[in-house]
Amino acid sequence: MGQSLEPLVIRHTHRLPSLAGAAGAGDVAARQLDAALMSVGFKLSADLLEHLSGLSESTVVDTAVTTLATVREMVGDHVRHNVYFVDFPANVPDTFDFWMRCIAEALTDDTARAGTLDQLRTGVVDLLTLPSYGAYQHTYAEMLAHHSELIAAAGDRMTVLHLGDDLDSEVTALYLALAGSSTPLSQDDLVDLTALARACVHGPQPEAIPIRENRAIVNQARVSVGAQPLLDTVTDVLRLACALSGGDVSLREPTRFGALSRRVRRALLAGLDAVVAAAPAKLADVRPHREAWKRLGERLHPHEYPQWPYAADVFAVARGEKRAQSFDGRAEELLGTNDVTGTAKLLKSAPGKLLRSLDHLLRTAATDGEREAVVAAVEEVVHQVSGRVVLSVREHFHNRVEDNRSESSQGEDAGERRVFVNRLGRAWVTSDDRPPVPPAERQRVLAVLDAEIRRRLPAAGHLLIDPNVLDVALPLSGKATASGLGVLPRGSVSPVDGELLRFFVYWKQSRHRTDYDLSALMLDARYKTVCWLSYTSLTEVEGEHSGDITDAPDGASEFINLLREAEQQGRPFEPRTVRMKSELRGPGKVALPLVFLRGPDDRWRATWLHLYLKGAPTANRVEGNQVSVARLLRGIVERDQLTVRYLTGLMTDDATGMTLWDGTTVPDEPVTYIGLQRPDGLHPESRVITPENLRDLIPD
Structure with missing residues (x-):
């Protein structure tokens, strides 16, 4: 396996694969690596330091180059973080005074004077037309000269790198862990799994691959070397075709299927034929993705392969030439006639669907007998449901309290709310008019789920x-969780230690002018806006904004400083003080990564959100999203997450x-x-x- 996979192992496991180089006196180089790592908040474990010290100096130096580059990128130190105000956080001006200074400077600029005067006559000035606004007025080196060296503090982060097994073993173990994960992976993890699947295609494979997107990526690697893909639904074949065409294996976005070789077409059609031949009822899974099947049929030419008639049936269903009633359709028909008992009996053959429908069934049931039939069905088949679904349903019913209302939602903002978050992190809020679940059945369901989860847990010793x-939330899905350092699942709560909160965002545009804005919204106990820090409000509540950068051909950073007691000296960006760093790769124009809350004990805690708002196409500002942000925060913060x-x-x-x-x-x-x-x-x-x-x- 190639050395290019070593950074991937370090990022995912915080382990450095052991090296098999020649023995030597690498102790000096190892200590130098340890010192360099500490400057960015990392450190070698005792075992790892000893291992490297016994290798040749050249071997240690070679691995040091890779290791340092990897951890620097993990904390965001692989780029230069400049600030608009060279002394930040000191000497940040009042917002209005700063804008007036930019206008005054424009009036002394021969190229900008006339246009600025024209704007002043109208009473409205576009800040982006002012020469000194939005672009760095000093170099990175000049900024560094204005700042003292970092004064070390006890609260500085120190992440330990441990000694791993050899690279092949570490890569194989990571591949098995990601491919066999029982919870969906993030988009970044899926990219990593793609590289790992190619490297490990001839090695050990997971006993089971419960997540369908993971299976598609593994199948892509298998097909590339002529191995049989792992298929048990028709949708597995569709996902594989998307993977082979470089498309979206989650099937959320349409894939433009490319030309497929004859060998690949035969593999897909043969697999599809075998799946339907073994279980013709699986044709019902075609309809939800019939447009994708039609497009794929144009590439596979199933009519050229009469030896696989069941595969042809798939495309006949997609074109509407053959009828296949879906399982969900039969369940909806029964519910439409208020046959709750019959619906529960049918859903026992699809235990996961039964648990996901449980709330609706219990609310719909009109008699004690119907409710008994529903809960009894759950007790009978719960052992067949994936652990992730059991835990998700358990969390759902825990939050379905009898009156479905929390004290803080009374008064001016009274009204029950439901917060929905899709797999991409897009969030929205609606009113909640559902009647409560009957309390006796709710308690019984919780007991059943707890017992089932307890049964599945391994002996802990x-x-x-x-x-x-x-208080870290269980990762029931990693779909909307960004990769990074110290990133925790949505709803996780972490104590905030230290005396300073400093947020940063970095971006670099590729072709078009790009302007990201970092903002912080301050709310009171009733989720009402008190003030905010942004490019429109540079100083507020003992905090400072580093200034607006509106063009980033060479990369740009913005910072927010929230000072609580004393300030630690140093540059605006000090890698060893970075506690959390995540990528922002969501579907909306507004990202909400974190919220910080002061508890009744006056301690601050951070809650991870991983949410995205649709926002406007351009020019999103924090003050324009106050209401939507507050409503979402209430729904997330006041919900009890299932935690460690x-x-x-x-x-x-x-x-x-x-x-x-x-x-x-x-x-x-x-x-x-x-x-x-x-x-x-x-x-x-x-x-x-x-x-x-x-x-x-x-x-x-």
Whole structure:
């Protein structure tokens, strides 16, 4: 396997694959690497430092180049972060005074004077036409000269890199973990899985691939080397065709199918024929994607292959020439006649659909007998449902309280709300007029789900738990979760330590002028706007904005400083102080990555959102999104997420012991460690769960 996969292993596992180079005296180079890593907030574990010290100097230097480049990109230190105001956060001017200064400077500019005067006569001035607005007025080196060296603080981040197995073993283990994940992966993880699947196509394969998008990527690699694809639904074939054409394997966006070789066409049609021959009822899955099937049929030419008649039936259904009633259609017909018992009986053959329909069935049931039939059906088939679905339904029913209303939604903003978030992170709010679920059935369902989850959890042995991980939300889906450092699933809550909050955004335009704006909205306890920090409000509530950059051909950064007590000296961007860094790759024009809340104990905590608003096509400003942001925040913040605390509570039933880790010593014996970062010195046979592999907590 190529060395190009080493950065991928480091990013996903925080492990550096062991090296098989010649023995030597690499201790000096290893210590130099450790020092360089510490300057960006990373450090070698004791085992890793010892391993590198025993290798030749040239071997250590070679791996140092790759490792440093990888971790610098992880924290955002691979680019230069300049600021508009050279002294930021000091000497940030009043917003109006700054704009007046830009106008005054334009009036002294021969090329801009006439146009500026014309605008002044109309009473409206476009800031983007002023020469000194929106572009750096100093170099990166000049900015650095205005700032002192970073004064180290106890709260600075230090991420430990641990010693891994050899590169082939690490790559294989990562491939098996991603391909066999029981929860959907983020878009970035799917890209990584594509590279891993190609590298591992001839090696060990997962026992099961429950997520269909993952299966499509694995199948793409298999077909590329002439191996049989893994198919058990007609939609598996469609996803594979999309993957082979470089399209969207999630099927959300239409794929333009390219020309397919005869070998690939035969593989797809043969696989499709086998699936339908084994279960003709699966033709019902064609209708939801019939337009895509029509386009694919134009590329596959099924009429040229009479030996696969069942494959031809798929395209006949897509064209409307053959009828195939869907399973969902039969269920809807039964519900349309108020036959709740019959619907529950039918849905037992599709246990996942039964659990997803459970709320509706219990609300629709008119008699105790019907409600009993519904819950009894769940008890009978719940063991067949994926762990992710069981946990999702459990979280849903936990939040379906009897009156469906929280105290904070009373008064001026009274009214029940439902927050919807799709797989891309696009969020919207609607009123909630559903009647409550009957309390007796709700409690019984919760008991059934808890018992099933407890049954599936493996024996934990001795549990060692970092208390800071307990309020991290379970990663039931990674679809809208961006990749990065310290990124946690939506709804996760983290304590905020230290004396300063500093946010940053970096972008670099490719062809067209691009302007991203960093903003912070301050709300009171009733989610009403108090003020904001943005390019339209540079200084507020002991905070400062670094200034508006409107053109980024060489890259641009914007910062927001929120000072609480004292300030740590240093550059505007100091990599070792970066606690969280994520990519912003959502479908909307407005991104809401985080919210910070002050609790009743006066401590601040961060809650991850991973939300995107549609916004306007251009010129989005924070003050134009106050109402939509506040409504979304209320829905997310006031919802109880299913967290690590819930699962560890179930795991302690079978644990031989549980210890809350104090951040210092670790036990000598093997443990199951669950925390935000792997401690140094754990027994090598320990099971380790950190945010990088938190999905492993989700039972099958």
